[in-house]
Amino acid sequence: MRGIRLVMIIVTFCLFVGGLRVMDTLPLKASESSSKEGANASVEQPLELEVVLKREYIDGHVGEERKKETIWSMEDFWARYDGWELVDQREGHITFRKKVDDLSPFVKKAGYFGINEGNELILFDGSDERSEVIQSFFQIDVGKLESFQSEELQKGIKIKSKDQYLSLLKKYEYFSITPTP
Template sequence: MWNKRTNRSQWFFYGFFCAALLAFITGGVWVSINTIEQQKRVLNTEPSQDIEAVQALARQEVELVLKKTYLCGTETEEKLTKFVPSVDQVLSDYQDWELVSNQGNQFVFKKLVQDIGPSCQENGYFGLSEEGILTLFEGPPQEQKVIQTFFHIDTEKLESSLPSDLVLLKEGIRIHDLAEYNSILSTYGEYSDRSNYSRLTEMEEE
């Protein structure tokens, strides 16, 4: 009886020992695999992070001044700051603009826009000045906020042909876009008295 109990105890001890050894080996293998995977991830990410850091250091801050001139004579100016890798990148990004000046990290560009400006679209009126010159105003002609002047109108000729248009011009004709702007110039260009306008210009210069 004693031998049987001893054998059972020994077999139980051996079984427990083998199970513990197997668990230890399995755990060690898992830890090793996990460590290797972490090292791979570190190796894969570190180079890209280094490249990003170098690229960030290589970028420089520049100040841009963008000036737009519109067909109706108005201008707008926008200032902004950018980070670029080189001066060549700035010139490439604004190759459709004319470089006016470059002082240090400031670049001034200008551009002629083939359209009427925002202020002309929002509140532009064609009318006649006191001298009878076709004029583009900001707001009704009565406010006398001149944006652009064109040519002298032969009011007698216009009144005989289009009497209602003369009244409209005195009150102010609202425009909203480039098509209306060009239409006004084309329509009343037929009634221009450029010789009279030239005399007025010479008097102003004197």
């Protein structure tokens, strides 16, 4: 929280020094507009940013959402992204990241555990014929597996929940081949 506040202070300072006063640029009411015309002939513009939100899921998948935002108040902007980690900030662009303690929507829909030709436990996309590998974990000693376990992995085990995902990882980690130093 201290880090976000520090970044907020630095960004706000930089915006004021650069001549962009974002904090107090809410649109004027018609009555205020006429009384302030002499003192302030032009209303300052809000800050326009491209915001990128990266969600990192426990299955290794990274989801990305991009959106344009108009910022009238830096305080409101930073409050909206409380809990997100600032990753990158450039002129007109800001990227946040958040670790999500769940499976990605993609893996919930199409994820399967299986085994490849090198006897590695893999997470793969079972939604089509290509069956692309999403993530590799560790090599399994297939000689230690029961025949039904080997058959299950050859066919693929559909991932249905985070608990099942973690349980299967733990179960097959028992059969992993640990490299000798």
